Ligand code: KG4
């Protein structure tokens with residue numbers, strides 16, 4: 268069943284053609300270069316970029332597999348959470364296509380799409396049940412998943428998402444936007460430094476929630492100490508700060524996953540979202556898995572960041588389970604996972 272996926276929730280304009288787990292095309296055009304000078308995503312710039320490029324991106328997705336819009340059997344589109352204007356641009360295109368092609372259309376939850384993005388990878392899919400962790404610029408959410416469409420919320424962040432913490436710390440250190448990839452790279456050059464340590468926030472011994480605001484404040488105070496500006500900090504110290512920040516942030520993720528497995532009895536862990544691309548997180552989670560005889564699944568790198576293939580895949584699975592949207596589908600910027608059982 269050929270599904271056209273559309274993703275426009277933030278700063279990536281993406282269209283895909285998928286057939287079950289098979290990805291025939293996954294085109295991503297990012298407006299990140301336009302946001303860099305502002306140190307974060309500017310919603311209006313993101314929306315304008317989607318409106319300008321979405322048709323070109325869809326045309327590119329059709330090009331290589333030599334398909335036409337008439338071959339499409341289902342249109343799947345992100346309808347939340349995300350930036351409202353950005354979401355509306357993709358939803359409007361999805362509606363126009365569904366209506367004119369006389370094809371069904373389905374709105375897809377972006378967080379759940381990240382959760383199942385490792386199903387797109389070649390090789391065996393993770394067996395249910397498992398503990399799922401979505402770590403991105405907007406979300407840090409822990410689930411217990413019994414099947415697609417049957418997820419239980421275990422915990423989420425009480426303040427910032429972990430990707431947001433990477434972005435803010437990078438801004439404090441003058442490293443640009445987005446912060447995740449650059450901190451990942453610099454942290455490899457850093458080492459444990461007795462003068463630099465940041466708090467790990469575990470929120471009580473039974474909590475499955477997260478908090479990352481304390482680490483960010485600690486980094487800010489460290490940089491402000493002795494009245495220094497980021498540009499006066501030498502490269503070795505910047506690398507050591509990145510190292511210490513990353514260790515503190517990731518230890519909290521690993522510990523909550525460990526607790527979630529203990530509480531639910533799950534033996535498998537599935538991770539998704541932009542921060543799932545992080546090399547140190549992958550190492551730490553693999554260590555946990557080896558130590559506890561668990562299996563761990565990560566998406567391929569190209570499916571970690573926002574992409575339409577994950578939307579198309581989940582949309583098709585849900586459609587086959589009987590879910591569909593009508594032409595009143597609208598953007599749900601705060602669409603959470605609280606309705607998830
Ligand atoms: O999933 P995503 O593309 O968008 C959202 O749904 O938010 O995630 C983007 C986030 C950004 O905060 C970015 O800094 C972070 O993912 N990120 C990383 C890495 N690559 C991207 N964080 C840590 N390490 C990375 N290698």
Ligand code: ZN
Pocket residue numbers: 377381403404540541572573
């Ligand atoms: Zn995302």
